[in-house]
Amino acid sequence: MTASGFGFGIRGSRASYGGPIVRSNDHASRPLEWNRAGAVRSGPVHPSSAGMAIETPDFRRVLGHWPTGVAVVTARGAEGLPNGLTANAITSVSLDPPLVLVCVNVGADTHAAIEASGTFAINVLPAEAEALARRFADDGRLDKFRGVAWRAEISGAPVLDHALAWIDCSVLGAYPGGDHTIFVGRVLGGDGRSGEPLLFYRGGYGRVTR
Numbered sequence: 001m002t003a004s005g006f007g008f009g010i011r012g013s014r015a016s017y018g019g020p021i022v023r024s025n026d027h028a029s030r031p032l033e034w035n036r037a038g039a040v041r042s043g044p045v046h047p048s049s050a051g052m053a054i055e056t057p058d059f060r061r062v063l064g065h066w067p068t069g070v071a072v073v074t075a076r077g078a079e080g081l082p083n084g085l086t087a088n089a090i091t092s093v094s095l096d097p098p099l100v101l102v103c104v105n106v107g108a109d110t111h112a113a114i115e116a117s118g119t120f121a122i123n124v125l126p127a128e129a130e131a132l133a134r135r136f137a138d139d140g141r142l143d144k145f146r147g148v149a150w151r152a153e154i155s156g157a158p159v160l161d162h163a164l165a166w167i168d169c170s171v172l173g174a175y176p177g178g179d180h181t182i183f184v185g186r187v188l189g190g191d192g193r194s195g196e197p198l199l200f201y202r203g204g205y206g207r208v209t210r
């Protein structure tokens with residue numbers, strides 16, 4: 001796939017998170033309207049329909065139009081064992097003090113590990129790490145860290161040797177966000193190296209092409 005008109009392209013393959021890839025003759029260029037039954041149809045958006053429910057697959061498809069990087073968010077669980085999940089719901093919050101946030105599904109094993117340790121690390125993945133992204137997005141997989149080199153930096157949360165950049169955090173606050181928790185992290189340290197990032201767009205992984 002190629003995004004034209006932005007001075008760069010993205011090419012890559014499909015993943016299951018984010019919903020189906022929709023072709024260019026789909027609803028992407030038309031406004032959406034959600035009716036009372038939650039069904040999505042194209043057409044003008046009426047203010048009276050604002051706030052209506054939207055089906056999860058449709059919501060994922062719409063959200064998929066927001067291109068993101070891909071990270072593995074890690075934490076040590078109660079036994080000190082490493083946990084991690086692929087995540088793209090990551091945002092910088094504040095420069096002074098340095099704060100970031102991650103949104104983590106309340107049912108994820110990594111959620112429990114972040115709660116238990118009060119820490120997490122964001123590991124930004126490089127373009128060649130699609131396999132790692134798929135592995136850490138594999139629900140219920142117990143051997144996510146097998147063969148993955150990591151170290152503890154400041155907080156103790158796993159920092160992957162393979163990361164393009166890492167941000168080490170202690171949890172400053174945890175806020176309910178539907179089926180996710182918004183963890184705001186106080187940044188304790190971080191670093192980055194040169195290289196190209198892994199990207200996620202419309203349900204597929206890709207990389208920047210110049």
Ligand SMILES: Cc1cc2nc3c(=O)[nH]c(=O)nc-3n(C[C@H](O)[C@H](O)[C@H](O)COP(=O)(O)O)c2cc1C
Binds near residue numbers: 086111
């Ligand atoms: C590209 C991508 C982005 C994702 N972003 C998030 C996210 O931001 N937050 C989240 O809770 N899950 C996210 N997921 C889903 C988790 O990676 C997945 O549910 C994971 O297996 C949970 O692992 P755990 O239960 O071992 O912690 C994402 C998956 C993919 C493929």
